Amino acid sequence: MVNIANHKDLVVGDRVIEPGNSEKFHTGDWRSMVPVLDRGKCIDCLTCWIYCPDSSILVEDGKIKGVKLSHCKGCGICAKVCPKSAIEMKGD
Amino acid sequence: MEKHIAINGDSAVALAWKQIDPDVCAAYPITPQTIIVEKFAEYVANGEVSTEFVCVESEHSALTLCTTASSAGARTFTATASQGLAYMWEMMPIAASMRVPLIMAVANRAVSGPIDIHNDHGDVMAARDCGWISLFAENVQEAYDLSIIAPRISEHHDVQLPALMNLDGFILTHATERITPLDDSIVKKFVGEFKPLYPLLDVKRPISHNLMDGPMFYFPHKYQMVLAMNNAFRVTKDVFSEFGKISGRKYNIVEEYKCDDAECIAVVLGSSFGTMKEAIDQLRKEGKKVGVAMPRLYRPWPIEELAKLMKGKKAVIVMDKHLSVGSYGPMFPEVVAAALETGSMPKMYNYIYGLGGADTMVSDFVSVFKDIEAGKAKRINFLGVKE
Numbered sequence: 001m002v003n004i005a006n007h008k009d010l011v012v013g014d015r016v017i018e019p020g021n022s023e024k025f026h027t028g029d030w031r032s033m034v035p036v037l038d039r040g041k042c043i044d045c046l047t048c049w050i051y052c053p054d055s056s057i058l059v060e061d062g063k064i065k066g067v068k069l070s071h072c073k074g075c076g077i078c079a080k081v082c083p084k085s086a087i088e089m090k091g092d
Numbered sequence: 093m094e095k096h097i098a099i100n101g102d103s104a105v106a107l108a109w110k111q112i113d114p115d116v117c118a119a120y121p122i123t124p125q126t127i128i129v130e131k132f133a134e135y136v137a138n139g140e141v142s143t144e145f146v147c148v149e150s151e152h153s154a155l156t157l158c159t160t161a162s163s164a165g166a167r168t169f170t171a172t173a174s175q176g177l178a179y180m181w182e183m184m185p186i187a188a189s190m191r192v193p194l195i196m197a198v199a200n201r202a203v204s205g206p207i208d209i210h211n212d213h214g215d216v217m218a219a220r221d222c223g224w225i226s227l228f229a230e231n232v233q234e235a236y237d238l239s240i241i242a243p244r245i246s247e248h249h250d251v252q253l254p255a256l257m258n259l260d261g262f263i264l265t266h267a268t269e270r271i272t273p274l275d276d277s278i279v280k281k282f283v284g285e286f287k288p289l290y291p292l293l294d295v296k297r298p299i300s301h302n303l304m305d306g307p308m309f310y311f312p313h314k315y316q317m318v319l320a321m322n323n324a325f326r327v328t329k330d331v332f333s334e335f336g337k338i339s340g341r342k343y344n345i346v347e348e349y350k351c352d353d354a355e356c357i358a359v360v361l362g363s364s365f366g367t368m369k370e371a372i373d374q375l376r377k378e379g380k381k382v383g384v385a386m387p388r389l390y391r392p393w394p395i396e397e398l399a400k401l402m403k404g405k406k407a408v409i410v411m412d413k414h415l416s417v418g419s420y421g422p423m424f425p426e427v428v429a430a431a432l433e434t435g436s437m438p439k440m441y442n443y444i445y446g447l448g449g450a451d452t453m454v455s456d457f458v459s460v461f462k463d464i465e466a467g468k469a470k471r472i473n474f475l476g477v478k479e
Contacts, residue, residue: 013191
């Protein structure tokens with residue numbers, strides 16, 4: 001039996017009354033492939049940062065620092081758009 | 093002095109909504125509901141209401157617009173019939189699960205095919221499982237009164253479900269009857285201000301609405317609707333009683349006529365209640381102990397009230413103005429289920445009648461009771477059909 005939520009904990013009418021709480025929903029749990037960054041090839045063009053649908057590319061002072069995996073679904077868009085093939089998708 | 097007016101059922105519904113003055117109305121015309129929307133559009137054009145009237149391209153859009161308008165925090169109403177309701181069907185369970193208060197008048201009409209514009213309950217019965225409250229009117233006065241009552245039930249914070257107000261197509265929609273309307277100020281005071289829970293337009297409390305649920309949340313959200321329907325019994329009783337005080341007109345969850353000492357009772361919906369009362373009077377003159385009941389509230393289904401009414405009766409006749417082809421009329425199994433609660437099951441008969449507007453006279457209803465008395469009735473019978 002699937003774990004069914006307690007109706008008393010739910011707001012009526014399928015409403016979410018806490019704004020921005022999708023951050024708590026870790027879509028990274030769905031991942032089967034993981035992006036691996038080769039810093040030697042990366043030119044910090046930020047193309048992957050622009051394309052990532054889950055805002056998972058970590059950037060500090062204009063430099064790519066890596067991937068935050070909590071929301072990365074392993075879709076591979078970052079690897080596909082990287083002009084230097086600096087990102088490789090590997091089994092997770 | 094009480095004011096009386098002569099008005100047809102559709103215009104009476106439009107008049108009630110003019111007095112309520114809703115925020116939004118989106119509707120698409122379809123016979124026999126058209127006059128409601130035409131009349132209401134006239135009120136809008138004349139500046140007699142402050143409603144935003146949206147001309148949509150279909151019934152599907154009408155209900156989608158009404159659902160979202162209500163979610164935004166607007167008091168909203170619409171009207172349809174038959175194919176229009178069928179086209180709205182996809183949005184009906186969504187409106188209910190979004191728990192938006194919303195009123196829809198349904199001018200009950202047969203569903204095609206074969207193509208037919210006349211009255212039966214095929215449209216609303218096909219929509220009965222959508223999670224909407226459903227009320228039935230017997231005459232034009234009731235169509236007017238229930239239009240004023242419905243928002244109070246639908247908008248109650250313990251209910252928060254959309255509601256259907258059913259009136260029989262042509263028999264009521266196009267029949268001119270004498271009614272006693274209420275003063276505008278009394279109606280306004282009775283319906284009060286719409287106080288939505290979590291309206292989308294409340295920018296201080298931003299929310300998201302109608303999201304992907306999945307197995308973890310779908311079932312408990314449905315269960316919340318079950319609880320809301322249960323609450324609707326209490327709320328409806330309270331609102332009926334309050335309405336009685338301002339109008340002198342008394343409504344009940346289940347209406348009954350001469351059922352107290354009756355041995356055999358019929359259960360009907362809508363305008364047939366009036367026809368059946370006349371048949372009961374004729375049969376009573378012959379000394380027959382007969383009566384008739386009408387579930388004013390069809391959803392939620394009043395099991396308790398019906399069981400109380402059926403207790404100790406010898407026979408119950410369920411009159412269905414719709415047919416689930418290959419089974420019974422839709423109300424029959426539900427009345428049988430309610431009869432289980434009596435502890436001693438009466439003999440149960442199902443009569444399918446009046447499909448596609450087939451005229452049903454007082455004498456036809458009298459013959460139903462006579463057939464049962466003579467032992468000629470089967471479990472399911474098709475009134476007037478040559479077998």
